[in-house]
Amino acid sequence: MTAVQEETVAEPIRVMLAKIGLDGHDRGVKVVARTLRDAGMEVVYTGLHRRPEQVVEAAVQEDVDILGISLLSGAHMPIFTRLFDLLAQLDEPHRFAIVAGGVMPDEDETELKQMGVGAVLGQDSTPESIVAEIRSLAGR
Amino acid sequence: MTATAPLAERVLRGEQGALARALTLVERRAPGCDEVVAELHRAAGRAHVIGVTGPPGSGKSTLVAAMAAEYRRAGRTVGIIAVDPSSVFTGGAILGDRIRMSELAGDRGVFIRSFATRGALGGLARVALDAVTVLDAAGRDVVVLETVGVGQAEVDVVSGAQSVAVVSVPGLGDGVQAIKAGLLEIADVHVVNKADREGAHRTVSELREMLRLSRRRPGQWNVPVEQTVAHSGEGVPDLIERFDEHMTWMAGNGERERRARRAAATRIRWAAEELVRGRLRPGSPAFDAAVDEVAGKRDDPAAAARRLLEQL
Numbered sequence: 048m049t050a051v052q053e054e055t056v057a058e059p060i061r062v063m064l065a066k067i068g069l070d071g072h073d074r075g076v077k078v079v080a081r082t083l084r085d086a087g088m089e090v091v092y093t094g095l096h097r098r099p100e101q102v103v104e105a106a107v108q109e110d111v112d113i114l115g116i117s118l119l120s121g122a123h124m125p126i127f128t129r130l131f132d133l134l135a136q137l138d139e140p141h142r143f144a145i146v147a148g149g150v151m152p153d154e155d156e157t158e159l160k161q162m163g164v165g166a167v168l169g170q171d172s173t174p175e176s177i178v179a180e181i182r183s184l185a186g187r
Numbered sequence: 188m189t190a191t192a193p194l195a196e197r198v199l200r201g202e203q204g205a206l207a208r209a210l211t212l213v214e215r216r217a218p219g220c221d222e223v224v225a226e227l228h229r230a231a232g233r234a235h236v237i238g239v240t241g242p243p244g245s246g247k248s249t250l251v252a253a254m255a256a257e258y259r260r261a262g263r264t265v266g267i268i269a270v271d272p273s274s275v276f277t278g279g280a281i282l283g284d285r286i287r288m289s290e291l292a293g294d295r296g297v298f299i300r301s302f303a304t305r306g307a308l309g310g311l312a313r314v315a316l317d318a319v320t321v322l323d324a325a326g327r328d329v330v331v332l333e334t335v336g337v338g339q340a341e342v343d344v345v346s347g348a349q350s351v352a353v354v355s356v357p358g359l360g361d362g363v364q365a366i367k368a369g370l371l372e373i374a375d376v377h378v379v380n381k382a383d384r385e386g387a388h389r390t391v392s393e394l395r396e397m398l399r400l401s402r403r404r405p406g407q408w409n410v411p412v413e414q415t416v417a418h419s420g421e422g423v424p425d426l427i428e429r430f431d432e433h434m435t436w437m438a439g440n441g442e443r444e445r446r447a448r449r450a451a452a453t454r455i456r457w458a459a460e461e462l463v464r465g466r467l468r469p470g471s472p473a474f475d476a477a478v479d480e481v482a483g484k485r486d487d488p489a490a491a492a493r494r495l496l497e498q499l
């Protein structure tokens with residue numbers, strides 16, 4: 048007779064999605080949130096108009112695997128610069144990977160990656176590619 | 188695997204990163220979890236643990252945020268555990284409580300952690316109360332446990348709190364009906380949120396009516412019905428005062444110890460259930476043998492269970 052298979056569930060990937068600064072466009076980030084949820088991830092959404100300090104603090108408290116920042120305001124360079132400054136000031140190194148999403152020119156993408164952004168997901172990213180990218184960054 | 192003792196020490200010092208890691212450990216029931224909780228359990232017991240529950244859309248998150256802001260004004264530190272349901276189909280979840288707690292963001296005196304139910308509410312109850320232990324041991328003056336009050340399992344979660352607030356809103360019609368089933372009995376304070384809306388007075392009087400009908404013993408806590416408008420903070424200072432009064436009342440007549448004993452009993456039982464479930468799983472020879480016996484009609488389930496338990 049076949050033994051009953053014990054269901055083993057992998058730990059869900061925890062993702063924080065954040066909007067920083069004066070950027071009121073959150074349809075994209077909400078679609079991404081649902082996409083990730085439907086892929087079995089736990090998504091903490093911060094809501095609009097957060098300051099980088101608040102986002103870093105929240106990501107530490109929630110102990111997420113991925114911090115995704117959605118930016119459509121064009122202010123991504125100063126915001127990510129500030130974000131990485133804050134991350135460098137943490138008492139211990141952060142363990143989450145950083146993902147940028149939204150509208151960013153190609154030349155900025157290279158610079159963002161040099162700063163430490165793990166992936167830049169532009170507006171032409173498919174849901175599948177977003178999920179795949181996040182899974183690979185989370186390593187599960 | 189991980190150096191657990193130092194982690195507990197760092198939690199006791201109130202380090203944010205350590206606190207977050209300890210909560211993850213508790214949530215995953217990862218190796219080393221029991222040791223860390225054991226160490227923190229001894230240090231816990233100072234915090235005022237407040238459970239907040241109510242139907243979806245009653246404004247719990249906003250109310251919890253307003254409560255935390257009020258506690259901060261009084262110089263007290265706050266830990267918040269916000270529980271949201273996971274999707275039954277994919278196991279994923281969107282945890283949106285922080286959206287309503289934006290005012291608190293960036294204040295180190297407030298530590299917020301979102302948990303998803305992950306399909307197993309019984310398991311969640313244990314996780315949530317262990318998480319309370321972690322925040323309590325880390326020196327938070329007030330720990331708020333927020334859950335959607337829909338089922339018995341959520342009731343179990345908040346009953347681990349010292350003071351339980353049940354939130355309702357006017358206009359839900361049978362909102363009061365919905366909460367009266369199991370939640371009414373566990374409320375130490377009733378909150379009618381969104382009290383600026385039409386029908387608030389009716390909801391308040393319905394609740395008062397229901398409380399009047401419940402059996403009262405002499406010296407019993409008089410469950411107040413508070414009205415709040417969480418997004419403006421109206422009524423929240425009074426609500427905080429009620430919680431403080433409740434704590435004073437509990438401390439004065441031994442109720443605090445009684446509740447601590449009740450919570451301890453519940454948690455021992457949960458821990459025991461988890462241990463038993465861990466032993467009684469396919470792959471363990473005694474269990475598989477019992478399955479064969481019962482399936483083959485040579486033994487019955489209850490007798491097999493008794494026998495297995497004795498062998499544990």
